[in-house]
Amino acid sequence: MTDSLKHKKIYDRLTKPYFILSVLIVLFVVSRISMYVVFMRATGDHSVRGFLVSMNKWDTGWYQWYVTYIGKDLEILHATPTYNGQAWWAFFPLFPSIVAFFWKIFGNNDQNNILLIGEAVNTVFFLVAEYFGFKYMMVTRKSLFAAYSYVAFMSLGLYSFYFSILYTEALFLMLLTLCFYFLKTKRYIAMGIAGAFLSATRNAGIMFVFVILVDLIEEYIRQEAKFDKKAPVKSLFSNLKDFVVTNLKKPELIFGTCLVPLGFFSFMALLSKITGDGLAFLHVQRAWGKNSNGLLRNLKYAFYNEFPPDFLSIATLLIIILIVITCINQKRFYETTFSVIILLASASSSFYSVPRYAIGCFTVVVAFSDEFSKFKPLTRAFLGVIIAAMEIILIKYWILVDPNLV
Amino acid sequence: MKAKNVILYILSGILFISYLAVMAISLDTSRATDAYRLYYVDKKVKYYLSQKDLEKKFCADRKFVFTSDYNPLNLGNGWGDPEPDATWILGKSGDVFVYVxxxxxxxxxxxxxxxxxxxENDLYINDVLIGKVEPDEQGNVEYQVxxxxxxxxxxKITIRTDSEVYPLNYINPDATxxxxxxxxVRSLILSSAPEWSQI
Structure with missing residues (x-):
């Protein structure tokens, strides 16, 4: 057998669905066992149930309550804000509705089972997300190493635990990955359906329409745009007109794009009926005391007023640098668009959630995996070890921190 | 054009128009309760209060005591945090909201x-000047509305000065x-006769 034929056979095997899924599951199991070991050593508690329950903190309390009140014949629709104005409509309804559905079937009406069912559901979402993330990497990067790097980072990398606990991270990642995958494979109606669910999961989901727009612009410039240097303004308008007409002639694209905001606007319509305010999900943020200083002002505050900066500020700066470098190197502006949107949205009030949202926004880790695959082996090994070690430290901090004391 | 494509265009049009309609309805918050708009939309009150509380507790013929014991949720913008004796207006004006x-x-x-x-402060109700805030010997200010x-x-009841209000340590360098x-301000009551004489 010739070398090229041998390589092709290995390549074919490595890209078979059963092989990819096997790798995903192995990586996932290894990472979750690592978390369990960290939990055991940090707390002295050896129970698996204890581990599964105690990983859920902060907003999981809200989601648990949310699921309970959806499960109780949609009592949530009559629920009023807490004493300090916090209300359930700050959280988009798709994820808790899915968990409530399974809780009604398998949960035995026991509230304690909500966390476990949520984790099981999120595990499925996460594995599906990783699988389609792999396929997306193969479609766009055509690099097996980059694709497997991506799934390794998602399972073993920073903030991976968020994709297992009762948060929306796993569902959002799965739907977002599907959106990107279907966009690049030009299955626009499937993209729209995934997008509709995406925008019902988090308000950031509606921003995917900008990804579609930038991708279409990029494609048009690459394939069809004609620029006349002697008449630049005229050719710009001519190209603009041609761009609009060309894309309007694609009914599946138009319909798929129109579908994306459906989840978002459906929630708005519901809130308008319940509260009289369709933007209630936005206005309720006041009760959490969130300011909107903006990224630049927060960066100045962290690196100038409050120097030296804390871990989260440094992480935010590194993410910004990563986005800039990968944009310059890879020139996938539609991916950069989404990374920037998520960064600006998450960093507008504080840097607290920036790393978590960056990891969960798909495009940042995809771009990093692409760069990572081009490094020298020693650099890759060094970075991989650093990232895995940092995740262990993060898990330990997550397990030990008491939200009531923060 | 194929029938499928026509249907897709029609559905796209329906979706787009629906989104515009939902947006238009959402921007109109007149169907929300007064308490909801005060806190979430207009951001005129410092603390969240329910419509039921607004109508039953922060209404006319109730004495509002602006101390930390009494939890005055109807304080609007311009006030500091309630203190043991009273609450300061910080800056040029402070609002209080009362349900009538x-x-x-x-x-x-x-x-x-x-x-x-x-x-020198003036007293306003719904932006109409009522009179000057000039306390008598007992610290009281009273007006017929x-x-x-x-x-x-x-x-809306407003206490407002037209003067520039400076930080205390700017006026008095020894102050911290x-x-x-x-x-x-320690308390406020908007009272309808004849209950007035009993407050």
Missing amino acids: THPERDYRIKLEISQVMSY PAGILTEGVN DNRRLNIY
């Missing part, structure tokens, strides 16, 4: 002032307080 069910009645408004800095000023629902202290 019977605006046709005769009302009197009474303030208890604990301390005044050197600023002219007819037609109060409306059914939420009414850097807040812009204007006036220290």
Whole structure:
């Protein structure tokens, strides 16, 4: 057998669905066992149930309550804000509705089972997300190493635990990955359906329409745009007109794009009926005391007023640098668009959630995996070890921190 | 054009128009309760209060004591945090919101002032000037509310100075307080006769 034929056979095997899924599951199991070991050593508690329950903190309390009140014949629709104005409509309804559905079937009406069912559901979402993330990497990067790097980072990398606990991270990642995958494979109606669910999961989901727009612009410039240097303004308008007409002639694209905001606007319509305010999900943020200083002002505050900066500020700066470098190197502006949107949205009030949202926004880790695959082996090994070690430290901090004391 | 494509275009059009309709309805918050709009939309009150509380507890004929014991949720913008004796207005003005069910009645408004800095303040109801805030020896300020000023629902009472209010440590270099202290208000009541005489 010739070398090229041998390589092709290995390549074919490595890209078979059963092989990819096997790798995903192995990586996932290894990472979750690592978390369990960290939990055991940090707390002295050896129970698996204890581990599964105690990983859920902060907003999981809200989601648990949310699921309970959806499960109780949609009592949530009559629920009023807490004493300090916090209300359930700050959280988009798709994820808790899915968990409530399974809780009604398998949960035995026991509230304690909500966390476990949520984790099981999120595990499925996460594995599906990783699988389609792999396929997306193969479609766009055509690099097996980059694709497997991506799934390794998602399972073993920073903030991976968020994709297992009762948060929306796993569902959002799965739907977002599907959106990107279907966009690049030009299955626009499937993209729209995934997008509709995406925008019902988090308000950031509606921003995917900008990804579609930038991708279409990029494609048009690459394939069809004609620029006349002697008449630049005229050719710009001519190209603009041609761009609009060309894309309007694609009914599946138009319909798929129109579908994306459906989840978002459906929630708005519901809130308008319940509260009289369709933007209630936005206005309720006041009760959490969130300011909107903006990224630049927060960066100045962290690196100038409050120097030296804390871990989260440094992480935010590194993410910004990563986005800039990968944009310059890879020139996938539609991916950069989404990374920037998520960064600006998450960093507008504080840097607290920036790393978590960056990891969960798909495009940042995809771009990093692409760069990572081009490094020298020693650099890759060094970075991989650093990232895995940092995740262990993060898990330990997550397990030990008491939200009531923060 | 294929039938499928026509259907897709029609559905796209329906979706787009629906989104515009939902957006238009969402921007109109007139169907939300007064308390909801005060806190979430207009951001006129410091603390969240329910519509039920607004109508039953922060209404006319109730004495609002602006101390930390009494949890005055109807304080609007411009106030500091309630303190053991009273609450400061920080800056040029402070609002208080009161729910009125019977605006046709005769009302009197009474303030208890604990301390005044050197600023001259005026009292307004729904942006209509009622009079000057000049406490008597007991620290009280009282006025008859002219007819037609109060409306059914939420009414705004404002104490305001036209002067620039400076930080205390700017006026008095020995002071450590850097807040812009204007006036220290202990209580307020908007009362309809004849209950007035019993408050």
